[in-house]
Amino acid sequence: MRRGLLLAAIVLAVIVAIPIPAAAFSGFGSTTADATYGGRMRFTVQLPGGSPDQLALLLRFAGSDSTVVVPVDPGPLSAEFVRDTAAEPITPNTSIAYRWRATNGEEVTLSPEKTLLYDDDRPGLDWRSARIAAATVHWYGGAEAQARHFGSVSADAAAAAETLLGHDLAGPIDIFVYDSRNDFFGALGPGAREWTGAATFPALRTIFMWLGGGSSSYLETTMTHEVTHVVFQDVTANPFHDPAKWFNEGLAVWSEQQSASGHEAAVRSAADASALLAFDGITESFPIGDQAARLAYDEGATMVQMVINTYGRGAIAAIAAAWQDGAGDAEALEAGTGVTADQLYDAYFASYGVAAPTAVEPAPILPSNVDRPPQPAAPATESSAPSASSSRQPAESGGGAGWIPAVIVAGLGMGVVVALVAARRRHASP
Structure with a gap:
């Protein structure tokens, strides 16, 4: 009896002492x-x-x-x-x-x-699709006819932009047609301006259109505008920086009618009011206000028209190609026209009878005229580096669980002792 209990205790102690291997990474599943x-x-x-x-x-x-x-x-x-x-x-x-x-x-x-x-899988948007030339149009509800028409317009717009820029469309385009204003602005996100009727994300090769954004003719010209952005992105894509915004938007506006004649009056009116915008000021972004933003579009379109009239259509393709090669804005403009950017800007503003706008110098900050009560002097303070003895060192990883096997073995040993004592008493009893 004693030997059996003792042998069982030894076996249990050995089993507990054998380490159980932890689960190890063996690769990825699904x-x-x-x-x-x-x-x-x-x-x-x-x-x-x-x-x-x-x-x-x-x-x-x-x-x-x-x-x-x-x-x-x-x-x-x-x-x-x-x-x-x-x-x-x-x-x-x-x-x-x-x-x-x-x-x-x-x-x-x-x-x-x-x-x-x-994708936009909001409830109620039961998207259907059709492939038309290089575009896939998506619509829901009763917008199929308009969506298919946009597909045809996009094909013509892409062909015209490819001819001007000397570059083929690099891939297909997705066009999503929204019937509801809320659906449309829900797709654009919180940063969209309230007057937006269409939006293009050239890097995604995606165009969003809102049927309520304007008349049928307006939507057609808008589609041409947006497709031109995608082709321009294909031509100028580079890892360094985006082309000047005024040129990108100006080319898209010009492409709507292959002319900027409808925008010259607005630029001339702004020139008469000494309100023209410097091109350096609309290189990265356009003004937030509606009137100033429209003027930025007008200036971009009329500058593109001036470049075409003066240096030929090939200048537009040469400017775009220079951007793709990594040129800065001034270098790209000079590569296409043969004149410096400053000379190009001066010629543009001179054509409207004004000098190029100059930067507005900030007004100096005047001394405060507010009477302040005397302030109490701040007490001197001393700073010192923290004591090395006050910083705690991280504990060794995995060192805190070494007592667990000892406790288990001790518990088993105690159980064996109790069992032996009980057995001896049973054996000694009459």
């Missing part, structure tokens, strides 16, 4: 992703062998050459990352390439790359 427009994007991955030392989700958004690296804390056998797209809006029809990266010791493992399309 990866999935889903999204709800205006809600969230969710990415999940299975980790069948256990979690790695470090885990990250790699995201590459369409139109961007950079990769977003998102550290993720994994669970024992899976991991998940959720992005709140209500707080961080994403333009619909954005394609997101994603993959997981695990770092385990010195070894780095990548999951196969997959793609998630973040």
Whole structure:
């Protein structure tokens, strides 16, 4: 009896002392992703062998050459990352390439790359589609006829822009036609200006149109305008910077009628009022106000017209090609016209009988004329470096659980002793 109990205790102690290997990362299982427009994007991955030392989700958004690296804390056998797209809006029809990266010791493992399309799947938008030339038009409700017409207009606009810029459209275009103002502005996000009737995201090759944005003729010219932006993006794409906004918008406005004659009166009126905008001031962005913004479009279109009249249509293609090669704005304008940007600007303003606008010098800040009561002097303070003895050092990882096996063994030993004593008493009793 004694020997049996003692042998059992020894066996249990040996079993407890044998370390149990922890689950180790052995590769990725299935990866999935889903999204709800205006809600969230969710990415999940299975980790069948256990979690790695470090885990990250790699995201590459369409139109961007950079990769977003998102550290993720994994669970024992899976991991998940959720992005709140209500707080961080994403333009619909954005394609997101994603993959997981695990770092385990010195070894780095990548999951196969997959793609998630973040589309406008709001309730009530029962999208239907049709391919027309290089465009895929999308509509819902009763907008099929208008959508198909926009597809035909886009084909003509692309052909005209390709001829002017000497460059073919680099890929298909998606055109989304919205019937409701709320639906349309819900797609553009919180930064859209209230007078917007159409919007283009050239890097996504996507155009959003609102049927209530204007008359049929206005919508046709707007479609031509937006398609020109996409072709211009194809021609000038470079990793350094975007072309001057006034040129980009001016070319799109000019393309609506292949002329800027309808915009000259507005520019002349502004010149008479000494209200013209300097081109350097509308290179990065346009004014927020409606009137000033329209003037920026008018100036851009009439400058494009002047370049064509003076230097020929080939100058437009040469300017665009220089931007694609990495030239700055001034270098690109000179590459196409043979004159410096300042000379080009001076000639433009001189054609309206005015000098080029100059920068407005800021007014000096005058001394304060507010009487202040006397202020008490601040007491002197001394600063010193923190004492080395007051800083805590991080604990060694994994060192805090070494007492657990000892407690288990001690408990088993105590149980064995109790069992032996009880057995002896039973044996001694009559």
